[in-house]
Amino acid sequence: xxxxxxxxxxxxxxxxxxxxxxxxxxxxxxxxxxxxxxxxxxxxxxxxxxxxxxxxxxxxxxxxxxxxxxxxxxxxxxxxxxxxxxxxxxxxxxxxxxxxxxxxxxxxxxxxxxxxxxxxxxxxxxxxxxxxxxxxxxxxxxxxxxxxxxxxxxxxxxxxxxxxxxxxxxxxxxxxxxxxxxxxxxxxxxxxxxxxxxxxxxxxxxxxxxxxxxxxxxxxxxxxxxxxxxxxxxxxxxxxxxxxxxxxxxxxxxxxxxxxxxxxxxxxxxxxxxxxxxxxxxxxxxxxxxxxxxxxxxxxxxxxxxxxxxxxxxxxxxxxxxxxxxxxxxxxxxxxxxxxxxxxxxxxxxxxxxxxxxxxxxxxxxxxxxxxxxxxxxxxxxxxxxxxxxxxxxxxxxxxxxxxxxxxxxxxxxxxxxxxxxxxxxxxxxxxxxxxxxxxxxxxxxxxxxxxxxxxxxxxxxxxxxxxxxxxxxxxxxxxxxxxxxxxxxxxxxxxxxxxxxxxxxxxxxxxxxxxxxxxxxxxxxxxxxxxxxxxxxxxxxxxxxxxxxxxxxxxxxxxxxxxxxxxxxxxxxxxxxxxxxxxxxxxxxxxxxxxxxx
Amino acid sequence: xxxxxxxxxxxxxxxxxxxxxxxxxxxxxxxxxxxxxxxxxxxxxxxxxxxxxxxxxxxxxxxxxxxxxxxxxxxxxxxxxxxxxxxxxxxxxxxxxxxxxxxxxxxxxxxxxxxxxxxxxxxxxxxxxxxx
Numbered sequence: 001x002x003x004x005x006x007x008x009x010x011x012x013x014x015x016x017x018x019x020x021x022x023x024x025x026x027x028x029x030x031x032x033x034x035x036x037x038x039x040x041x042x043x044x045x046x047x048x049x050x051x052x053x054x055x056x057x058x059x060x061x062x063x064x065x066x067x068x069x070x071x072x073x074x075x076x077x078x079x080x081x082x083x084x085x086x087x088x089x090x091x092x093x094x095x096x097x098x099x100x101x102x103x104x105x106x107x108x109x110x111x112x113x114x115x116x117x118x119x120x121x122x123x124x125x126x127x128x129x130x131x132x133x134x135x136x137x138x139x140x141x142x143x144x145x146x147x148x149x150x151x152x153x154x155x156x157x158x159x160x161x162x163x164x165x166x167x168x169x170x171x172x173x174x175x176x177x178x179x180x181x182x183x184x185x186x187x188x189x190x191x192x193x194x195x196x197x198x199x200x201x202x203x204x205x206x207x208x209x210x211x212x213x214x215x216x217x218x219x220x221x222x223x224x225x226x227x228x229x230x231x232x233x234x235x236x237x238x239x240x241x242x243x244x245x246x247x248x249x250x251x252x253x254x255x256x257x258x259x260x261x262x263x264x265x266x267x268x269x270x271x272x273x274x275x276x277x278x279x280x281x282x283x284x285x286x287x288x289x290x291x292x293x294x295x296x297x298x299x300x301x302x303x304x305x306x307x308x309x310x311x312x313x314x315x316x317x318x319x320x321x322x323x324x325x326x327x328x329x330x331x332x333x334x335x336x337x338x339x340x341x342x343x344x345x346x347x348x349x350x351x352x353x354x355x356x357x358x359x360x361x362x363x364x365x366x367x368x369x370x371x372x373x374x375x376x377x378x379x380x381x382x383x384x385x386x387x388x389x390x391x392x393x394x395x396x397x398x399x400x401x402x403x404x405x406x407x408x409x410x411x412x413x414x415x416x417x418x419x420x421x422x423x424x425x426x427x428x429x430x431x432x433x434x435x436x437x438x439x440x441x442x443x444x445x446x447x448x449x450x451x452x453x454x455x456x457x458x459x460x461x462x463x464x465x466x467x468x469x470x471x472x473x474x475x476x477x478x479x480x481x482x483x484x485x486x487x488x489x490x491x492x493x494x495x496x497x498x499x500x501x502x503x504x505x506x507x508x509x510x511x512x513x514x515x516x517x518x519x520x521x522x523x524x525x526x527x528x529x530x531x532x533x534x535x536x537x538x539x540x541x542x543x544x545x546x547x548x549x550x551x552x553x554x555x556x557x558x559x560x561x562x563x564x565x566x567x568x569x570x571x572x573x574x575x576x577x578x579x580x581x582x583x584x585x586x587x588x589x590x591x592x593x594x595x596x597x598x599x
Numbered sequence: 600x601x602x603x604x605x606x607x608x609x610x611x612x613x614x615x616x617x618x619x620x621x622x623x624x625x626x627x628x629x630x631x632x633x634x635x636x637x638x639x640x641x642x643x644x645x646x647x648x649x650x651x652x653x654x655x656x657x658x659x660x661x662x663x664x665x666x667x668x669x670x671x672x673x674x675x676x677x678x679x680x681x682x683x684x685x686x687x688x689x690x691x692x693x694x695x696x697x698x699x700x701x702x703x704x705x706x707x708x709x710x711x712x713x714x715x716x717x718x719x720x721x722x723x724x725x726x727x728x729x730x731x
Contacts, residue, residue: 102607250683252603252609252684252686252694252696254692254694255692265607307605307606307607308605309605310605322606333604333606333607333608334604334608334610334675335606335675335676335678336610336672336675336676337671338671338672339611340613341611345613345688346688347601347611348611349608350606350607350608350609351608352607380607384691576613
């Protein structure tokens with residue numbers, strides 16, 4: 001199997017530098033801060049010490065003692081590490097993590113295999129060894145101390161440092177290998193399965209996730225499949241920035257449809273990974289591909305920005321200062337500390353929106369509303385600015401507050417039972433619904449008495465992305481015929497193409513009866529329809545829904561307090577003819593200096 | 600003018616010092632007329648030329664100079680010379696991309712008290728001119 005070692009993860013540190021005394025605890029590095037450090041397991045710290053292996057961002061482990069902690073050498077994996085003699089270090093707490101990367105810097109993942117080249121899964125205290133060997137028609141027959149994991153002809157095994165292929169199998173402890181027999185052959189060392197043609201396959205997915213408001217402009221798609229052979233440490237370390245960069249367009253398009261979201265300059269990404277290697281069925285060798293594991297932090301895909309961060313920064317290639325959350329406000333994407341601009345001329349300022357999704361944001365100018373953006377989504381947001389009068393203007397972006405929205409229940413029964421409008425019969429399935437006050441289906445329409453599945457009895461509903469819903473269906477299901485297993489009623493949430501988004505099901509009794517299905521979900525932008533489907537194992541003739549009740553509960557939406565998303569940036573606006581186009585604070589520099597004739 | 604900074608945002612700066620407008624001739628072609636077919640008229644009193652220009656390729660250049668600015672402003676605006684995308688802005692929808700010269704330059708001397716920036720930009724299009 002493949003395990004994650006590290007993924008692209010940026011951090012924002014708190015400025016307070018704390019001191020820690022270092023000691024050894026078993027094989028771990030124990031840090032004593034002397035005063036409660038406020039850290040919990042899973043927190044990150046930025047460490048500075050005289051030991052290279054300790055420096056950088058590390059994940060914390062603490063065991064209930066408020067002044068002590070240790071740390072993991074890598075983002076994932078085990079805690080144990082070798083203590084290196086150093087007596088002190090300094091650390092800063094990370095206040096939040098993010099996945100916003102500059103696409104022109106490396107975007108690095110590291111994966112580790114448990115199988116290749118070192119087969120860690122078979123690394124046992126008592127390894128399998130060769131007990132004896134003999135001549136088998138010129139080849140070597142080996143008798144083993146324990147059964148092979150894979151005693152199959154044409155499979156590969158490793159004895160010590162050498163690789164051999166199994167020619168024939170007598171038993172799991174008795175095989176012939178493709179080694180010319182010689183009594184002096186050295187067959188020492190553990191015997192493990194060898195994974196021939198092993199590689200780590202990585203799927204790179206780029207685009208915008210389904211909940212992004214501009215997903216249709218840059219839909220998430222499989223951008224590339226990379227193959228890596230693990231190094232001598234069973235690891236593969238790689239960057240996907242070249243691939244993600246191809247989804248970024250460097251141009252200045254102020255007429256872009258998606259503005260204020262400059263979708264040219266951002267792209268979300270994640271990876272899937274699986275291992276592949278040769279397998280044998282005894283007569284033929286084929287390639288085995290393991291199921292794909294996908295890595296993306298929940299609701300936080302990686303976000304690549306059309307940027308390149310400078311060298312020798314604590315943030316490396318991450319845009320930590322330009323990403324905000326809570327009280328930690330995002331900086332604007334400008335190099336100018338104070339901006340001077342001209343009355344009547346157009347300019348724009350950009351910032352990164354990360355995580356504030358599904359809601360509007362407001363641009364305030366000197367505390368007054370200047371503009372409102374409707375759910376712009378993750379990415380680079382461009383704020384257009386033109387000033388009619390000279391003066392000082394401070395621009396800041398805020399979230400939009402909203403009052404509490406109480407929970408509500410909507411009775412949809414009439415839609416279910418009103419014919420012919422409202423519900424539709426759609427999607428895959430052998431049998432279409434007759435849209436009646438009691439919707440019904442002739443289950444012999446396909447092949448009489450064979451297994452049959454109805455189409456969806458579906459209804460288009462305007463679910464709100466991010467909202468929590470519970471849909472309850474109470475149904476009487478009446479049928480004629482013998483209703484064989486499997487008998488299942490499905491309550492599905494679908495998109496407009498009837499692709500499944502969420503599902504709940506219940507097994508139907510063998511007799512006509514009433515039962516209930518309930519589904520709770522958080523809607524995404526793809527959720528536009530709900531549908532009811534019935535599947536029978538066969539023998540059923542007709543199906544009818546009676547005693548129908550359909551309710552949709554909308555969960556309470558807590559009140560949201562408006563909050564700042566970015567720092568405030570102040571712009572001095574002057575008339576074009578104003579020769580003093582330098583902020584007041586800097587006037588002194590002009591007055592002090594040696595004046596040179598420029599023209 | 601505006602330029603793409605390395606953070607992924609756009610910087611805007613208004614250059615007020617006087618600029619120099621130039622035309623640089625990049626390339627020109629000539630050919631020699633064959634005077635034999637129309638000789639002696641092609642060589643006599645009413646003849647007009649022996650050599651002919653076949654094409655001239657030229658572009659507009661502007662030497663952009665800034666007004667005096669503070670050191671903080673210079674530290675930000677100097678990146679206009681390292682940006683891959685620089686534009687002259689006439690209005691929001693009317694912009695012209697230009698290519699900044701690739702000469703190395705001194706941004707400032709530690710002894711300086713006044714700071715400014717100068718560079719040359721080339722229009723990306725050639726001045727219209729026929730080929731003969």
